Amino acid sequence: MQPFLGKVFGLPPVFSLEARIFNAVAIVSAVGVFFNIFLNLLLGIPQLVILMLAVFIIAVLCYYYARFKKKLSMAIILYMIAINILLIVNFKYNSGINGPTLLIFILSCFLTISIVPPKQYWFWIALNLVIVGALLTAEYRHPEMVLNTYADKKGRFMDLSYTYFFIVLFIFLVTTAVRKGYHTEKKLVEQKAAELEYANDTKNKLFSILAHDLRAPLSSIQNYLEIVSEVKLDENERLTINKSLLASTRNTQEMLSNLLFWSKSQMQGVLVNLVKVDLKNVLQSTFQVHQAIAAEKGIQLINQLQNDIFIIADADMLQLVVRNLINNAIKFTEPGGEIIVSNDIVRNYCRIIVKDTGTGVDIQKQKSIFSMKISPGYGTKNEKGFGLGLVLCKEFTELQNGTIAFESAPGAGSVFYLSFKLYHDTNDTGIACQATLVKKA
Secondary structure, three states: OHHHHHHHHOOOOOOOHHHHHHHHHHHHHHHHHHHHHHHHHHHOOHHHHHHHHHHHHHHHHHHHHHHOOOOHHHHHHHHHHHHHHHHHHHHHHOOHHHOOHHHHHHHHHHHHHHHOOHHHHHHHHHHHHHHHHHHHHHHHHOHHHOOOOOOOHHHHHHHHHHHHHHHHHHHHHHHHHHHHHHHHHHHHHHHHHHHHHHHHHHHHHHHHHHHHHOHHHHHHHHHHHHHHHHOOOOHHHHHHHHHHHHHHHHHHHHHHHHHHHHHHHHHOOEEEEEEEEEHHHHOHHHHHHHHHHHHHOOOEEEEEOOOOOEEEEOHHHHHHHHHHHHHHHHHOOOOOOEEEEEEEEEOOEEEEEEEEOOOOOOHHHHOOOOOOOOOOOEOOOOOEOOOOHHHHHHHHHHHOOOEEEEEEOOOOOEEEEEEEEEOOOOOOOOOOOEEEEEOOO
């Protein structure tokens, strides 16, 4: 029921709370007036039948302009003019003060408060009061101008009863719509506040890490250059310092690369280009680079990816995700350990598996491992983590319609799983390039 009503009245945030309330009012009033046409036929009041039919058409037209043309202001003005004309004519042809018109005027005042923009409140409320005062004065001085349309007591009873129940139902529906709209708006505001707070915390954390982690390698390089310019180092000392600086520079480069990717995705959006990807071939260069890095640390990086496995993915994003997972595995694996990258087929998906014999992930950190909530850790050779790599892995995997998961136990290593849809070459025509710019709020 809720999805249906959402489509009829409009969904936030495309439609404002006022627009959704007006759409509800227009639909409910159109339905009420429609049934009132048959009641006036039953009571034998042809003038009101014609009037109600005209109001029904206007109510539907107002709904159309507000819901589909998004011309809310024009629709509200047209609706309020139609309501007031209806009430004036209804007062004259439906027994004046003895009929249901005054009850409908009260409903009209309620609707004015519910749907009219605040700047127009006083105009429409004042108009309502002026019209009611003028009609009552006119009937009091010239009672003959008002037609008594009730043939008997039963007709008046039916008309007043129908009007009363319709007004109660109308107020109930509008009030319910207002309350639901309020709670929806409240949830949206709370969600936006939470997102803003998270973004602010993330920004502060990034600046804090950048201030520390960029300064450290630059200071090391500066100190090294000062030493070289003043002191003659022997070959072993020079090699030791060079290796330390290389590792520090490599970590800093990885950090900056991830930061640039993440910043671009947050500010400009990401162009996701889903195509047919040969899994082993597209990751070949990633393996070549990281096998050398792993070997420097005494770790064996084993490529067990199968040949001729084709998935639907973005090649650049896939490389970035796997690169970060392998980097993490190298960072947290002791010398002498091994990292195995393999794949298997699960139903219609290819699952990429990155398994290491590293230190594993602490139980307390596992729930927040794909967020910026956890503090960056240090690798087995004191390599400094940044805390953004796995955030990128999750974001970019999901942008490719994939999933990411992991299993880990402290001291027993970790296994990360990436699942992507398999490419099936059914027509031998290849897959159409699906380039989508994903914007960040």
